[in-house]
Amino acid sequence: MRAAQVPEAGGDFEVVEKPIPDPGPDEVRVAVDACGVCFSDHYTKDGVYPGIDYPRTPGHEVAGHVDAVGEDVTTWEESQRVGVGWHGSHCFTCDPCRRGDFINCEEASVTGIHFDGGYAEYLTAPQEALAAIPDDLDAVDAAPLLCAGVTTYNAIRNTGARPGDLVAIQGIGGLGHLGLQYAHRAGFETVALSRGTDKRDLAFDLGADHFVDTDAEDPADALGEMGGARVILGTAPSSDAIESVVGGLGPNGQLVVVGVPGDGVEVSIQALVGGRNTVEGWASGTARDSQDALEFSALRDVTPMVEEFSLDEAADAYAAMLDGEVRFRSVVVP
Ligand SMILES: [Zn+2]
Ligand SMILES: [Zn+2]
Structure with missing residues (x-):
């Protein structure tokens, strides 16, 4: 598969060929249909978030469909349309998790920071990171809703x-x-x-x-x-x-x-x-919050304004976002 990865902290994007990843027992492999570019991708690009292993593929506004599921996954099935946002996983056992406060999980991982994100043809993600995408929401429109959308929607509704x-x-x-x-x-x-x-x-x-x-x-x-x-x-x-x-x-x-x-x-x-x-x-939300944002967006016709870029143009998509040249969200379509 092809991926636009960051080779090292502060390095330039490089588009590489690499093996399609296999999902672990509790993971899902997602074929990426579109991935939004977020300001927070600079954490990965510039290496300013603790605990990043390089090379790393950024991207936490992923809209795609299930390509394969791990052996312990029962809630998702092949070809189902799904999104993956910022909140990548939680441990279920720390004190905040035991209170159902998954966003504040002490062991939480972040998509595109702690595991490879959506500037690629495929990624694997923990099953609790997935949100179902409503049928009538286009992948390119759904992608920015997985971070920019859920963040604003969830902040306001809370x-x-x-x-x-x-x-x-x-x-x-x-x-x-x-x-x-x-x-x-x-x-x-x-x-x-x-x-x-x-x-x-x-x-x-x-x-x-x-x-x-x-x-x-x-x-x-x-x-x-x-x-x-x-x-x-x-x-x-x-x-x-x-x-x-x-x-x-x-x-x-x-x-x-x-x-x-x-x-x-x-x-x-x-x-x-x-x-x-x-x-x-306020920081984004869980995968179910993302799904609420997607469902509300479909129900009430909330649509992001986007500009599309190919995977080869990932560096341009990122630069256009940084310079404020896009109105208003860059989306990479691999
Ligand atoms: Zn974001
Ligand atoms: Zn936890």
Whole structure:
């Protein structure tokens, strides 16, 4: 099979021929139909995540179908359409696992980091990493939903916001253009916060009820005039952008950050204490959360905007993602 792998930390992508992997007893071999390119692939590309063995094939937005199952796998069968996301496995026995909190498993592995991911024709994955893909969802559309989709969907649905509440999506990019669709379709009064007016029309098309150009208007003031946000989803990995919206939270407001900035964020605790507000992080979800995101996306026509690349173009797909040249998700189709 062919795979676009990273030979060493910081190395350039290389497309290689290698043996098709055999699934272990509890694993499934997935034939990859499409794999999204995520900012977090830089952990593998740059070697900044602990415990990576090289060469390593990145990719944790995998949409494909079951090609073979290990001898102990009973829940998945050949040719079934499946996705694999960020959360690659859990141990079932550590304390968080014993409480059903698999995302916080102390032994959790990550797809494309601890085992080879989807920039390839095939990968093997632990059976608990698989999500079923609904029939009416195209593989290229499903792929970005396995990380960008489930992250925004799961972050929003686990807040205290209820239909009709004011929910702001800060940043209209790979994550934000999906968050906007989910927030609108889940019944929230939805605000798009974006720099400049380039994405204004698009934001309304995706379901925004309000648009705030954060270059022209202070986003905290703008949200305050609307009564304050119950939830702000921070998708742009910029500490300045995150700091600028904290004052826009209404009572019991939650700023949920899913786009991780490289440096720290300074927040006035006074501003949080007064309204009983919080600033928190959120990371993707389990495979069943991914399947919920896929099913909701099929039900309510949530569709990512993607640009397709071949496996030979994996390096271009990655570079285009880094440079922000794609609107909004690069997808590798092997
Ligand atoms: Zn990701
Ligand atoms: Zn565990």
